[in-house]
Amino acid sequence: MPEAPLAADLPPARAIIRVVALGGEREPSPLIGYPILGSAGKQLGDDIARTLNERFGVKAAVVPADQIDLEDYTQRTVILLGHIVNNREMLWLYSLGLCYVDAAYPGKDGFVVRQTHDPVGTGRNVLIVGASSSVGLERGVRRFIAELRGLKEPVWRKPPLVDSAVSAVADQPLPMNGDELVQLTKESLHQMRGGKLRHEAYKIINAARLWHLGGHESHVRRYDALTRAHRSFTDSGADQFYGSLEFWLPEYIQAWDLIEESDYWSDAQRQEKTRLILDLAALLATRYGRFVGTPKPRPRWNHETHAAMAYHWLSKYLEKRYGGADPAPH
16 A cells, blocks of 8 residues: 555644633633523523632633634633534534534433533633433533532543433443453454455444543543554555445544543554554545645545545644644645
């Protein structure tokens, strides 16, 4: 397969910030975006703002979510309440593959309180208090407020707080030991060589998504083992277009962006996984060429559209993690 020269030239990856500033002497006060829930939505936002003021003297602004714009994310911490139907900003994060709060997750009257890491590439994280129902949202806000009252300083460092009956969360996977993970790598490589590359690629993608939903580290370890198999398969020079490379690569890139947030990865491992994606993009370019701006003629078929999407998401990823490195091979 063609060499991906840019992979070796990548600068060190930017540090992943795993804390959220909630205001203070050197930080602007947060902006709380409440959902379309009538007066109840604003009341929940006001309750959070009141707690921040009582606990830290921080005067957060509370606004309807549809009044938040992109510039707000670059200047202050944004806290979003609700789900993708009643909060436009959460729908935007959903479209980026960075938020999954909808009617199915966390489901029923459950909730999730978590960071969404650096959606606009400025190092600032978003805090989400998400729920599928109004009852779940009220429960999530009450839990968030209780956690705020226990903080010693206005900084959020907590892992995701998830209350959900969804099987991906409730059915915690069994941990795998080192020998089992090695065997998983071997089995996945065997499947790839046997014509099931697309199936294995979606195992990788789903491992990242499942980690995001529930926070179980076993999914990260499975992702690591499966991508080691894919690394070996890629190094062998085997054909990946038979396995629909152009169709799953956009989601594959988004999945790595998602699971890279885990503190499991060393800097060397982050470079290794990014190198795999760059090599896949180099392979994609042997069929679809290099896109500079909008391709002319524009993509007309599904496979062309997906190739363009892969370049787009890779560009966004590299801009965020590596400061705008060129996304496609020359």
